[in-house]
Amino acid sequence: MTLELPEAQTIIDNSDCLHSEAEVLAALDRMAVEMTADLQYANPIVYTVMNGGLIVSGHLLPRLRFPLEVSYMHATRYRKETSGGVLDWKVKPQESMKGRVVVIVDDILDEGHTLAAILEYCREQGAKEVRVAVLIDKKHDRKAVGVTADYVGLQVEDRFLFGCGMDYQGYWRNTLAIYAVHGM
């Protein structure tokens, strides 16, 4: 369902800004330093998990000043809802990852079911190593067993977030700052 414009505007006007644009950019700088130290000689394929990973990748990739290939996959389980359901693979990776170092970039590690399925897929496909970079790791104890990220920009409280790739009812992926929906 598409929101009426006033409603979409009210959502952001009433939200709580948890991390400013400057804080997000500083977090991306830190992630890039760590990733460069670990991966500059690894010749990785870096996959953006669409749609949420789009903004993070757009800012992170130019900070990785070493040779790498770029691709994407699309897996979704929240759609326009605030709780996740069954994972729907819309686009699986198209190229061979056999023997390669694979880096997965996403906006958020929440309950971890999306990443669990992606990690399983990459290992089945013969990736030599899989590293995970997320801007946000949400703080709670409902994580899928064994799912962690190697590079994390910000630890954020357990609220429903939007901005920097994350949507609320399909809107507001297009900010750099991170917001929490009022009352959620």
Ligand SMILES: O=P(O)(O)OC[C@H]1O[C@H](OP(=O)(O)OP(=O)(O)O)[C@H](O)[C@@H]1O
């Ligand atoms: O850790 P989890 O609880 O599995 O949630 C994290 C996933 O949820 C979001 O994707 P979503 O399903 O909303 O798809 P979208 O990015 O296309 O909106 C986000 O971009 C992550 O990929």
Ligand code: HPA
């Ligand atoms: O808090 C969230 N906000 C938006 N999308 C999400 N996908 C998982 N968790 C979230």
